[in-house]
Amino acid sequence: MVNIESNNKVALITGANKGLGLEMSRQLSQQGLTVLIAARNLQAAETATTSLKNEGLKAQAIALDITNSSHIQTAVQTIENQFGKLDVLINNAGVMLDGEWSISNASSVSLDIIRQTFNTNFFALVELTQALLPLILKSSSGRIVNMASIEGSLTLHADPTSLIYDSKPFAYDASKAAVNSFTVHLAHELRNTPVKVNSAHPGWVKTDLGGEGAMMDITEGAKTGVQLATLAADGPSGGFFHLGKPVPW
Numbered sequence: 278m279v280n281i282e283s284n285n286k287v288a289l290i291t292g293a294n295k296g297l298g299l300e301m302s303r304q305l306s307q308q309g310l311t312v313l314i315a316a317r318n319l320q321a322a323e324t325a326t327t328s329l330k331n332e333g334l335k336a337q338a339i340a341l342d343i344t345n346s347s348h349i350q351t352a353v354q355t356i357e358n359q360f361g362k363l364d365v366l367i368n369n370a371g372v373m374l375d376g377e378w379s380i381s382n383a384s385s386v387s388l389d390i391i392r393q394t395f396n397t398n399f400f401a402l403v404e405l406t407q408a409l410l411p412l413i414l415k416s417s418s419g420r421i422v423n424m425a426s427i428e429g430s431l432t433l434h435a436d437p438t439s440l441i442y443d444s445k446p447f448a449y450d451a452s453k454a455a456v457n458s459f460t461v462h463l464a465h466e467l468r469n470t471p472v473k474v475n476s477a478h479p480g481w482v483k484t485d486l487g488g489e490g491a492m493m494d495i496t497e498g499a500k501t502g503v504q505l506a507t508l509a510a511d512g513p514s515g516g517f518f519h520l521g522k523p524v525p526w
């Protein structure tokens with residue numbers, strides 16, 4: 278097992294081959310963390326890892342389809358054997374399968390789409406987090422960041438003046454509300470440990486998922502997740518944030 282200095286932190290980011298996951302990996306590596314670039318396609322993880330290494334950063338590829346329990350077990354074993362702990366988990370991998378943002382489809386979206394969406398965005402996120410928790414508890418400053426979305430905010434969905442009032446893809450939105458519930462419940466359970474658990478809304482970001490019409494570039498969009506992954510010991514836990522400001526649940 279590698280001997281890790283206290284300032285030598287290890288982070289695992291899911292869905293890190295592109296989009297926000299890759300950029301958060303870059304920004305955490307720039308802060309000196311060793312980043313495990315997890316992707317369901319190993320080749321894609323390796324390509325992303327090479328791009329960070331070419332920038333002089335510390336990164337390592339890991340094959341992880343988060344909906345595959347045996348991938349999860351292998352990832353846990355790999356991290357245990359190589360590092361003995363995990364300092365940061367960013368649950369970033371996510372899908373939007375409803376089709377369009379500007380729809381109201383609660384009356385018509387198929388249960389198949391709802392199940393597929395929850396399998397990735399919620400059930401897999403919970404399974405991976407539970408499996409990695411023993412390693413996160415071995416860190417002196419464990420940080421869990423759940424990439425939720427403003428689309429998971431029930432308060433804003435119910436407010437006719439909010440920006441998202443007319444954006445109602447039900448499967449995606451419900452899955453992110455469920456992620457927020459996990460954040461609050463896990464943070465409460467871990468409240469007497471050093472581990473902090475928070476939800477992030479990155480902004481509406483130009484990625485494959487966010488689309489070309491999005492308002493924020495990826496560099497800016499990665500900042501919320503990175504901030505929550507590197508919170509100081511007196512930072513919040515059990516919150517929902519965008520660029521340091523609370524988002525309504």
Ligand SMILES: NC(=O)c1ccc[n+]([C@@H]2O[C@H](COP(=O)([O-])OP(=O)(O)OC[C@H]3O[C@@H](n4cnc5c(N)ncnc54)[C@H](OP(=O)(O)O)[C@@H]3O)[C@@H](O)[C@H]2O)c1
Pocket residue numbers: 291292293294295296297298316317318321341342343344368369370371372397424425426427478479480481482483484485486487488491
């Ligand atoms: N962009 C926005 O405006 C926005 C706003 C709010 C929240 N978010 C959230 O931020 C996160 C990242 O989104 P993004 O915009 O960067 O999207 P993206 O560019 O589409 O990237 C999504 C990532 O998730 C991965 N993924 C999907 N299913 C997976 C699985 N079963 N196992 C492992 N990886 C899987 C994808 O891998 P493949 O390349 O193999 O498909 C990809 O790496 C998501 O959770 C999203 O809901 C984004």
